[in-house]
Amino acid sequence: MLAIRTRHRRALALAVATLLAGPTLAATPATATTTDYDSTYYKNAVGKTGTSLKSSLHTITSSQTKISYSAVWNALMATDQDPSNSSNVILLYSGASRSKSLNGGNTGDWNREHVWAKSHGDFGTATGPGTDLHHLRPEDVQVNSIRGNKDFDNGGSTVSGGGGSLTDSDSFEPRDAVKGDVARMIFYMAVRYEGGDGWADLEVNSSVNNGSNPYMGKLAVLKAWNDEDPPDAFEERRNQVIYDSYQHNRNPFIDHPEWVEAIW
Numbered sequence: 001m002l003a004i005r006t007r008h009r010r011a012l013a014l015a016v017a018t019l020l021a022g023p024t025l026a027a028t029p030a031t032a033t034t035t036d037y038d039s040t041y042y043k044n045a046v047g048k049t050g051t052s053l054k055s056s057l058h059t060i061t062s063s064q065t066k067i068s069y070s071a072v073w074n075a076l077m078a079t080d081q082d083p084s085n086s087s088n089v090i091l092l093y094s095g096a097s098r099s100k101s102l103n104g105g106n107t108g109d110w111n112r113e114h115v116w117a118k119s120h121g122d123f124g125t126a127t128g129p130g131t132d133l134h135h136l137r138p139e140d141v142q143v144n145s146i147r148g149n150k151d152f153d154n155g156g157s158t159v160s161g162g163g164g165s166l167t168d169s170d171s172f173e174p175r176d177a178v179k180g181d182v183a184r185m186i187f188y189m190a191v192r193y194e195g196g197d198g199w200a201d202l203e204v205n206s207s208v209n210n211g212s213n214p215y216m217g218k219l220a221v222l223k224a225w226n227d228e229d230p231p232d233a234f235e236e237r238r239n240q241v242i243y244d245s246y247q248h249n250r251n252p253f254i255d256h257p258e259w260v261e262a263i264w
């Protein structure tokens, strides 16, 4: 279903681009599509499903440059820059645009949110999963604190300053516009970290209250969010900046959201 919808979206974008460009440029899409990587970066994964696809994507994404936790500050200023104000970043859950210079730990500052809560697998902020930009986002200090290490699920009451996010005692539901972003970050972590590199094997499960176990829930909810909120230009640009300028690896589920269903 999603694959069909994604193809429709791309086909529509191409049709519009062709109309705008006129007949002389009809043979050349105006913008690159993520599928450009299928014959290169994803060459060994294309056509596979299930554990075979997961294994291929693990190998592909494990070839990466790792950065320090202190370097994450400047990286987030680039990856999450407000498209309409280059002095600001967009905060993940709240959706607010805030000055890059307000990075820190005080009220009104933004800090480095681990979307895969760092206590789930206890990886901390040493160079590794705790500094992997594919799941790190700028977030308001207080909203980040409210999310804490909760698993993801639907429901709860409104989070103050959370842009429409909801929470209850055991789970957090981000605003609609980033539900898919959150899901694809979680699925990236599950594929990237398989326990063979000195870190815990991170996996998605169907629970909340996962605590310090290396799991994140809930699988069915995250799958639905991936479907409801497909990748947009902000998320795709972010993936490209991480690939080009920092880690030189990609989040496969931003390029191929249908691979979520193919694996899980």
Ligand SMILES: [Ca+2]
Residues within 6 Å of the ligand: 153, 154, 155, 168, 169, 170, 171, 172, 208
């Ligand atoms: Ca709950």
Ligand SMILES: [Ca+2]
Residues within 6 Å of the ligand: 176, 177, 178, 179, 180, 181, 229, 230, 231, 232, 235
């Ligand atoms: Ca989104």
Ligand SMILES: [Ca+2]
Residues within 6 Å of the ligand: 189, 190, 191, 192, 193, 194, 195, 201, 202, 203
């Ligand atoms: Ca894993």
